[in-house]
Amino acid sequence: MPTLQQLRYLVALSETLHFRRAAEECHVTQPTLSAQLKELEARLGVPLVERSRAKVVLTPLGRDIAARAKGVLRDMTEIVELARQGQAPLTATIRVGVVQSLGSYFLPLIVPQLRQRHPGLKLYVREGLPRALTGQLDDGALDLLFFPLPVPERNLVATRLFREPLLVVAPHDHPLAAQPDIAPADLRGETIMALEPGHQLYNQVRQLTEAIGADLSHDYEGTSLDTLRQMVAMGMGLSLLPALYVRSEVARETLVVARPMQGTPPARIIGMVWRKSSVRAAEFSALADTIRDIIATEVPEVAIMR
Amino acid sequence: MPTLQQLRYLVALSETLHFRRAAEECHVTQPTLSAQLKELEARLGVPLVERSRAKVVLTPLGRDIAARAKGVLRDMTEIVELARQGQAPLTATIRVGVVQSLGSYFLPLIVPQLRQRHPGLKLYVREGLPRALTGQLDDGALDLLFFPLPVPERNLVATRLFREPLLVVAPHDHPLAAQPDIAPADLRGETIMALEPGHQLYNQVRQLTEAIGADLSHDYEGTSLDTLRQMVAMGMGLSLLPALYVRSEVARETLVVARPMQGTPPARIIGMVWRKSSVRAAEFSALADTIRDIIATEVPEVAIMR
DNA sequence: CTTTTTGATAGATAAAAGCTATCAAGTCCA
DNA sequence: TGGACTTGATAGCTTTTATCTATCAAAAAG
Secondary structure, three states, X not given: OOOHHHHHHHHHHHXXXXXXXXXXXXXXXXXXXXXXXXXXXXXXXXXXXXXXXXXOEEOHHHXXXXXXXXXXXXXXXXXXXXXXXXXXXXXXXXXXXXXXXXXXXXXXXXXXXXXXXXXXXXXXXXXXXXXXXXXXXXXXXXXXXXXXXXXXXXXXXXXXXXXXXXXXXXXXXXXXXXXXXXXXXXXXXXXXXXXXXXXXXXXXXXXXHHHHOOEEOOOOOEOOHHHHHHHHHOOOOEEEEEHHHHHHHHOOXXXXXXXXXOOOOOEEEEEEEEEOOOOOHHHHHHHHHHHHHHXXXXXXXXXXOO | OOOHHHHHXXXXXXXXXXXHHHHHHHOOOHHHHHHHHHHXXXXXXXXXXXXXXXXXXXXXXXXXXXXXXXXHHHHHHXXXXXXXXXXXXXXXXXXXXXXXXXXXXXXXXHHHHHHHHOOOOOEEXXXXXXXXXXXXXXXXXXXXXXXXXXXXXXOEEEEEEEEEEEEEEEEOOOHHHHOOOEOHHHHOOOEEEXXXXXXXXXXXXXXXXXXXXXXXXXXXXXXXXXXXXXXXHXXXXXXXXXXXXXXXXXXXXXXXXXXXXXXXXXXXXXXXEEEOOOOOHHHHHHHHHHHHHHHHHHOOOOEEOO
């Protein structure tokens, strides 16, 4: 197989038809270029050059191969240029995974300002269930997750972004709806509905209901936040829903109301997660800082965490 | 600049996602592949691979560069294949030059059988004046000439193909038209027209007219064999034209006749000419032998020369 | 005819690519 | 849980390749 350097020498000779000038162009001595072209002819098994003192002529095959060599060298230059451009942070596409209970309520709040600050940013977003997302991150199909913390996987690392409180959501005609906020004691005896097990939210709601003596509903488990909201509207019980979901989908709702809890409300912590082996850790940390800045000014419903 | 071998390693790793398996595919040891990929990343200035014991993942840039590397390696394989196919003789195009007084009368006689014997043969034919043709051969714009001999240039070599006699061409009502052949003495006092100086034919006709006492016309010099024939038809004199031209253009003519000369008729020798530095000399010698064989059976008007 | 320039060759040197041996870390299995 | 096995990385050495300088024979130029 020829080497790229040999092709470079052939291309230079095809353009100059002079061994010494071609050598100068390639920044080597004339014997080097002469010997390397001989080696190239030996490797290919065909003469590429007619040599004489009077003038140098390429064989038809030599001319054809020189033309193709030009293309190969151009492609190599493009590879080098691609690498050079890729050195800038946030220029390669980021394949992002988000849990379904977060994505469409959170990303629209931050992406406009993110794009403003990083015009070259390209996000490829995929929603999914938590376990599927961590699997895809692990396999390399995704680069980054927006994900409730902690994450159980050992070869993933995370940085916290914000704490998202859970709000009590009740039918609009429920007695608690008349209060501006809810004491935990107010929930004693109430039926609380939650997402199915497998969600961080389920665990948090379970812990709370156990602590305050409310009843965690086992008759109905919502498959989505919307399902839970509709069940609350129908008077099948109360629920605890994330603040960003409430901002997006409940604030304009007339059949249900959302009330914050007094004291330290239950909350989930949302973070950014990537592979421990990722070479883009610095890039992602910088991205996290940028996102915190945006949240601080655009999303009062949650509390920044560092 | 990366090397082709480094690209080969990257492509193998992108396909196997396993350093040891990629090394096996490339027939090197795992430390060699590992080190060369590190060197590739250093040369490009960007990470291409995320490494961990659990699994190997390419960065987005790594994947993109691996895809482009695949294309480059494919182009290289095509160059090698092109060279392999070019090793067979008479597979590369032959750029042929012929003098205007020969080409269209000679090549149609031999090309059909040449193509029959060498189906892959590709000729690119260019007609021109003798000095222009030798210049283009010298410069490498042409590979081969069918040319009257001898050639004056020092760095060209020639091999004789055949001797082409010159025939006396006279108006059909000229007294000499009644004879089956012409003695040199019969031309004494006749006006003989010839091509302009610069043609071998001119020199030969001049030598003959000086030897036998005929008058070489200076009032009219033909720019082509057709012009000479038309002048003869108009009664402006006689001419001496090459046998192959006569076979092609005069034998069916009614206004003029052609008669061979007695004894050793004037003739021109036609040969194949190529550069002394040409690497295709053996190929062209073999071609000359083939052409002589064809002429022996197809062209009785000329005499083979070796 | 002498000088200059050409591409080729020989021998030496430097650089690169490859090897083996071995490492630390992670995975697998009993 | 601990030992065995596998992984990618590193160190040091060897082999191969690419480059150099010096010089050559031959051709061109003056």
